[in-house]
Amino acid sequence: MEGGWPARGVLSLTGSLLSTGRGNTFTIDCSGFDLHGVDPPAFQAVFDRKPFRPIIKYSVPTHVNVSFTLSVILEADAQLQLLTSFLWMNLIWDNPFISWNPEKCVGLNKLTIVAEKLWLPDIFIVESMDVDEMPSGLIAYVSSEGRIKYDKPMRVTNICNLDIFYFPFDQQNCTFTFTSFLYTVDSMLLGMDKEVWEITDMSRDVIHTQGEWELLGINKTSPKMLVGDNLYDQIMFYVAIRRRPSLYIINLLVPSGFLVAINALSFYLPAESENRAPFKMTLLLGYNVFLGTPLISMFALPSGVYFALCLSLMMLSLLETVFIAYLLHLATNQPPPCRGGSTPCCCTAPAQGNAAPLLSPPHLLFPHPHFSEPVELVGKVPGPGEAEPARGSGWTRAQREQELWVQFSHMMDTLLFLLYLLFMASCILTVIGLWNT
Structure with a gap:
């Protein structure tokens, strides 16, 4: 089904709101956005593709840029060896079926769309031990070139080897491994649009832990994970924190x-x-x-x-x-x-009146x-x-x-x-x- 669309070269929409561009690209007709706002039918074809990975050639893997901002360290449970934190996971990828001409859209370069309407990469943290309760109604930012930016808040309770022998002067090193649950390296590749030092500075600026923890630094590595015959891409972040004593x-x-x-x-x-x-x-x-x-x-x-x-x-x-x-x-x-x-023997003095002992x-x-x-x-x-x-x-x-x-x-x-x-x-x-x- 998905392989047949590139051969046609055009995606037909009700009212011809999605017209053919150059090659295998598609352009959304947004000429009426300045009069009546964003017309939902213009994106209906994109919404209908939600169950499928947004790619023109199915053999080309989707590149997803992963980063995060550590905002709160809630608890470090030494007995259970668990670290509970709150972070924002930032995902960026391209959807080739979304594009429009900003000059015809009153200079509109970016839109906000409900994330539930779009295809989302299934990126999760390997060390996480709890079920992610994601709030509903999250928003994704979509640019005129089809680049989607999605910020997902997460309360993460992950396994961490807490070495607390030097309490209260202890330092901890915990790992956050981001990977896909379904897509192998043939379908999805992970990358970063930010440098590690940028992630560290941003997290250090916003982190708030009621004065108990401070962020020392963040490092990263990108090893592949082999599960059976399947090879998955992943990014491992090493987060170093120190307790304020x-x-x-x-x-x-x-x-x-x-x-x-x-x-x-x-x-x-x-x-x-x-x-x-x-x-x-x-x-x-x-x-x-x-x-x-x-x-x-x-x-x-x-x-x-x-x-x-x-x-x-x-x-x-x-x-x-x-x-x-x-x-x-x-x-x-x-x-x-x-x-x-x-x-x-017991010596006693001779009794003579009130003699002293x-x-x-x-x-x-x-x-x-x-x-x-x-x-x-x-x-x-x-x-x-x-x-x-x-x-x-x-x-x-x-x-x-x-x-x-x-x-x-x-x-x-x-x-x-x-x-x-x-x-x-x-x-x-x-x-x-x-x-x-």
């Missing part, structure tokens, strides 16, 4: 850093203080509540390294406090040795800053002369042992604090180094 630095990284810093400062609380452990536990509970917010839970995977390190540091700090408290408990509560027997409280056993020996603030109970030296010697040794335990506990506290600072600095430098690579 300021929002996540303010809402995630800075608060976490503050909590870790306050936890480090808690080491300056006295080791004997009963408030150190509860204070660290409060910070740890507050950090867990902080991690449970939706903003962090949504991005738990990419920021897992950083937040896991922060949580580990706070947990190690709490364990260190428990260990030091245990050492101080041993130092201040172990029974002193007795000189009256071969085995340790022989074992001083733990906080009185600490060395005085101006004396080398511990200062006893509790009076001694007088007794027989022969018992005084033995009892004094036993208590002095017990006090010295307790003092050594206390000093050892303080040394361990200082050592573990230094190790904590070293580990914290190493973790911070490691995370910063990973994010900068």
Whole structure:
């Protein structure tokens, strides 16, 4: 049917609105457009050809120029590895059955026609995972030479390998492959009427993503796709985007850093203080509540390294406090040795009125800053002369042992604090180094 039209050399229309031109071209009679507007019957023959590829020689492939404008990056789903964006796909091709003389059409060089009336190339994006819901009533621009320009809005959810280890300083590279579903290279060839840098600049000017993403660049390649015995033409665009990290630095990284810093400062609380452990536990509970917010839970995977390190540091700090408290408990509560027997026993002072206990409280056993020996603030109970030296010697040794335990506990506290600072600095430098690579 289509092969018979070029042999006739003319397409007959009702009212002879489509007349013969030179060779196998056709010219629309638009002499009356300046009086009554565009006459629909003038294009009726073109509309009737909609089911068929608009070509005079069927062996000649149709050249379709493909480009797009990326306007919005809606969502990057790291868990499902999907990128949702909104773009305008621009298609340009020639229809040899549409042409008119602008001089006879009051200088009219371009018309708008409802796209549903024309043949449209079946160009789609290979990586797209959703059904394209194209709005109805889209318009195509038709020039006097028969060149058709069609802009199609698309909401695309396509598969993309999202590497979010460096969140929130991550960069993503996604692919948009445009190809035909039906037409092989014998029937359709794809090309571009714009340079890649023009597509990049246009997309960068109009992209709007609520401040989260920015477009780095777009590259392209044109490999052929072999499916069975059929060879299809395609154009692959590589889109590089980068996340703007300021929002996540303010809402995630800075608060976490503050909590870790306050936890480090808690080491300056006295080791004997009963408030150190509860204070660290409060910070740890507050950090867990902080991690449970939706903003962090949504991005738990990419920021897992950083937040896991922060949580580990706070947990190690709490364990260190428990260990030091245990050492101080041993130092201040172990029974002193007795000189009256071969085995340790509970020594009691002879009852003499309201005599004070022989074992001083733990906080009185600490060395005085101006004396080398511990200062006893509790009076001694007088007794027989022969018992005084033995009892004094036993208590002095017990006090010295307790003092050594206390000093050892303080040394361990200082050592573990230094190790904590070293580990914290190493973790911070490691995370910063990973994010900068």
